[in-house]
Amino acid sequence: MQRLAHDGVLIVGAGLAGLSAALAAAPRKALVLTDAPLNRGCSSAWAQGGMAAALSEGDTAARHAQDTIAAGAGLVDPAVARLLTEEGPAAVRALAGLGAPFDRAADGAFAQSLEAAHSYPRVARVKGDQAGAAIMAAVIAAVLAAPHIEVRTGHRLRGLLQDAGGRVRGVVCEQDGRLVEIAAAATILATGGIGGLYEVTTTPAELMGEGLGLAALAGAVIADPEFVQFHPTAIDVGRDPAPLATEALRGEGAVLVGADGARFMARYHPDAELAPRDVVARAIHAERQAARGAFLDAREAVGAHFPEEFPAVFAACMAGGVDPRVQPIPVVPACHYHMGGIATDADGATSLPGLFAAGECASTGAHGANRLASNSLLEAAVFGARAGRAAAAAPEAAPARLVRLVAPSLPPAALQSLRRAMSRDAGVIRSADGLLRLLDEIEALATQHGRSAALVAARLAAASALARAESRGGHFRSDATAIDAVPRRTFIRWPDLPPAAWKHAAE
Numbered sequence: 001m002q003r004l005a006h007d008g009v010l011i012v013g014a015g016l017a018g019l020s021a022a023l024a025a026a027p028r029k030a031l032v033l034t035d036a037p038l039n040r041g042c043s044s045a046w047a048q049g050g051m052a053a054a055l056s057e058g059d060t061a062a063r064h065a066q067d068t069i070a071a072g073a074g075l076v077d078p079a080v081a082r083l084l085t086e087e088g089p090a091a092v093r094a095l096a097g098l099g100a101p102f103d104r105a106a107d108g109a110f111a112q113s114l115e116a117a118h119s120y121p122r123v124a125r126v127k128g129d130q131a132g133a134a135i136m137a138a139v140i141a142a143v144l145a146a147p148h149i150e151v152r153t154g155h156r157l158r159g160l161l162q163d164a165g166g167r168v169r170g171v172v173c174e175q176d177g178r179l180v181e182i183a184a185a186a187t188i189l190a191t192g193g194i195g196g197l198y199e200v201t202t203t204p205a206e207l208m209g210e211g212l213g214l215a216a217l218a219g220a221v222i223a224d225p226e227f228v229q230f231h232p233t234a235i236d237v238g239r240d241p242a243p244l245a246t247e248a249l250r251g252e253g254a255v256l257v258g259a260d261g262a263r264f265m266a267r268y269h270p271d272a273e274l275a276p277r278d279v280v281a282r283a284i285h286a287e288r289q290a291a292r293g294a295f296l297d298a299r300e301a302v303g304a305h306f307p308e309e310f311p312a313v314f315a316a317c318m319a320g321g322v323d324p325r326v327q328p329i330p331v332v333p334a335c336h337y338h339m340g341g342i343a344t345d346a347d348g349a350t351s352l353p354g355l356f357a358a359g360e361c362a363s364t365g366a367h368g369a370n371r372l373a374s375n376s377l378l379e380a381a382v383f384g385a386r387a388g389r390a391a392a393a394a395p396e397a398a399p400a401r402l403v404r405l406v407a408p409s410l411p412p413a414a415l416q417s418l419r420r421a422m423s424r425d426a427g428v429i430r431s432a433d434g435l436l437r438l439l440d441e442i443e444a445l446a447t448q449h450g451r452s453a454a455l456v457a458a459r460l461a462a463a464s465a466l467a468r469a470e471s472r473g474g475h476f477r478s479d480a481t482a483i484d485a486v487p488r489r490t491f492i493r494w495p496d497l498p499p500a501a502w503k504h505a506a507e
């Protein structure tokens, strides 16, 4: 085994959170490890909506915070929402300063769009659906020019290094089939979400909760892992991952119709196509289950303007054999975002000394039970930078004997059966029976293949969904449709819930 020591901050993951952390760590050295080449294998580059921030006259951070808290269905930490929304405008301006080409009004001010559950137009976008790609291009250019940052691709996270006191002292990565230990004073996990645990996902399929699972195995507190957001309109053209048809299309007037061409959303919510994301996802799920089909019809709302106004959606549809200018787009709900994650404070510190987390793998308390649209890039930029600054202040640790915690990988066939089971039983609609069946399947896979980080992440989500016998935000239980009077967040540690205790804890 190769052993290396990095004199500075070690960051795993090269999405917007990881790279924001690296930039903010200056003048301390930052080493970024990523499996995929830059701009690949991260959700940030695929984000279509934009970045929410109160940048217009008439809007305020307090109003943005209120909307964030309302969307989160009782579980958002108000102090974190305030911090996020107060730092939002400066974060957008900083990205614009790096060259992110946000849409501008005639007077040069940021153009702001309205998205569902925002009380004011406050989403800074780039050419319809290009925000994530354009922001990442600007940030990557800044990272490559920064003398304090080194990026190493081809490094897949396999484990964590801990000392006898439980302090995280670095990571174990796989490079060209060999394990490499890299020790550092501070480690930031920015490893993304859990979309790859689901059969249908809008995120890169390689994101399977590795950071979350490994942090849990190391003893970190995990928050709200049952809260998964399903985007209603992934494009159903048989691709894995499924391309996204941004919510902005419905904002522009596109409508949801069945195979017979009739609109159906009015049967589910007075706001029809602009109802909250979880309501639209469940409606589409129900229409598909009833074999009536679900399609996004943007022929009138966008029509011939598709190639210029929504280039990413247009390209994905055309590649799948659907011309959205003249045909309704077949749609399916897909795993889109994990609100839960490694519990952190506002500076990314986890419950384990030496370990920080940022972006989708973290749970800062900003999103609660349901993330407000276009708050994820914002959170990645704001809390990524905060984690980078805090980790850079960590003192060098004295040499110590380190314990290597390496989890096995899940073979491809086992992963496919996990993905099917997660979509079936921990998807848009859950029930105790389904979740118990899922936990049995996860247990059987762990017995056969070992306790991989992906199985740990899946088990955390499934067991917490079973324990939460209510319906709140993105978590809907067909056998417990009411919402509890008193909201409570989930905080769990893996060692507190050995396999045999999962079911009993929930019964």
Ligand code: SIN
Pocket (backbone or CB within 6 Å): 047, 048, 049, 050, 245, 246, 247, 248, 336, 372, 373, 374, 375, 376
């Ligand atoms: C979308 O463009 O519909 C997704 C935006 C988001 O997830 O915030």
